[in-house]
Amino acid sequence: MRKSGRRLAGAVSTDIGPRPFVKWAGGKRQLLPALLRCLPQSFRRYHEPFVGGGALFFALRGQGRLSHGARLADINPELVNAYQVVRDRVETLIVVLGTFRNEEDFYYEIRAQQPETLDPVQRAARLLYLNRTCFNGLFRENRAGHFNVPYGRYPNPRFLRENDLRAASRALRGVTIEQGSFAELEQHAQPDDLVYFDPPYAPLSRTASFTSYSRGGFDEAAQRQLGALVRRLGARGVHVLVSNSSASLIYDIYGGDDLHIEQIMASRAINSRADRRGKVPELLIAAGPLVDELRAPAATPFTLVA
Incomplete structure (x- = not known):
């Protein structure tokens, strides 16, 4: 595992x-x-095909680094x-969310709705409401595609956050958003584009797997398919960064001098048992021209604009 020569000048602010x-x-x-430190100093279009919460996208948008556009995608409709x-x-979404109540009966009424019977705004309001009021803030569907997390009983879950929603809306203007x-x-990815892959992580043990946020999961075959795609994109001249667990499977998939791997420590918060939460090693994997930037023995220090 090679160490990067890249350094940051000054502190990095993530409140952007x-x-x-x-x-x-x-x-x-x-x-x-850690993610911002590992990005190329310049790139064209940004792609994130496992968008999830989109933290890196929103950080880059806040820093003004997405002037060439962005494409966000996810398999979850x-x-x-x-x-x-x-x-x-x-604004319509904010109005609809304003009618929702943090009450157990109301929660199960909303949870029981079939998303395909709702209009797009109602569907979005349902997701945001369940996401903040369900137990542990965990999105999970069963094999039939039904959201099945129980009520969280939080006194003030703040499912309506007008300022955050409006700021996110401004950041998403002009961005391509697709299911796929x-x-x-x-x-879609072209030379000098930046792709960030944040797939469901490979489990560290047989009982540690968490792949059910959407039907179908993400098994070993999918992990290997992703690894092959990462190499093809890198060979095409695309900057690629991947996050994943430190499972032996991931070292097996991404081993080799053509890729760059760094280990970081991350906090895991999603576990039903508090004693199984804490710092665990995760991997950042780079492919394409980004590899040479990260391996440069005396990379030029740069400051990330906050």
């Missing part, structure tokens, strides 16, 4: 305006300093719809 409007498993706000509604109809598989990215 727009921020995620949903809580999502594996959210990256706490890791923004409810999440993609929420992003599109926040971008295009945020990460494999579709091969048709």
Whole structure:
């Protein structure tokens, strides 16, 4: 595992305006300093095919580094719809969310709704409400595609955050937002673009897997398919950065001198047992021209604009 020669000049601020409007498993706000340090100093269009909470996207937008545009995607249709509604109809969404109540009976009434029977704004309001009021803020669907997390009983879950929603809406203007598989990215990414992959992580043990935020999961075959795509994009001249666990499978997939791997420590908060939460090693993997930047023995210090 090679160490990077890149340094940061001064402290990195992550309080930069727009921020995620949903809580999502594996959210990256706490890791923004490490992620920002590993990005190329310049790039063209930005792509994020496992957008989740979109922490890195919102950070880059706040820093004014997305002047060439961005494409966000995810396989989860409810999440993609929420992003599109926040971008295009945020004021209507705020009005609808303002009618919701933090009450257990109301929660289960909303949870029981079939999203496909709702209009886009109602669907987005449902997702944002359930995301903030469900137990542990965990989005999970069963095999039938039904949201099945119980009520959280939080006294003030703040599911309506007008300022955050409006800031996110401004940040999403002009951004392409699509539902689709990460494999579709091969048709979109061009040389000198930046792609950030944040897939469901490979489990560290057989009982540690968390891949059920959307139907279908993300198994070993999908991890290997992603690894092959990362190499193809890198060979095409695309800057690629990947986040994943430190599982032996990931070292096996991404081993080799053509890629760059760094280990970071991250806090894991999603576990039903508090004693199983805490700092764990995760990996950042680079491909393409970004590899040479990160391996430069005397990379030029730069300051990230806050």
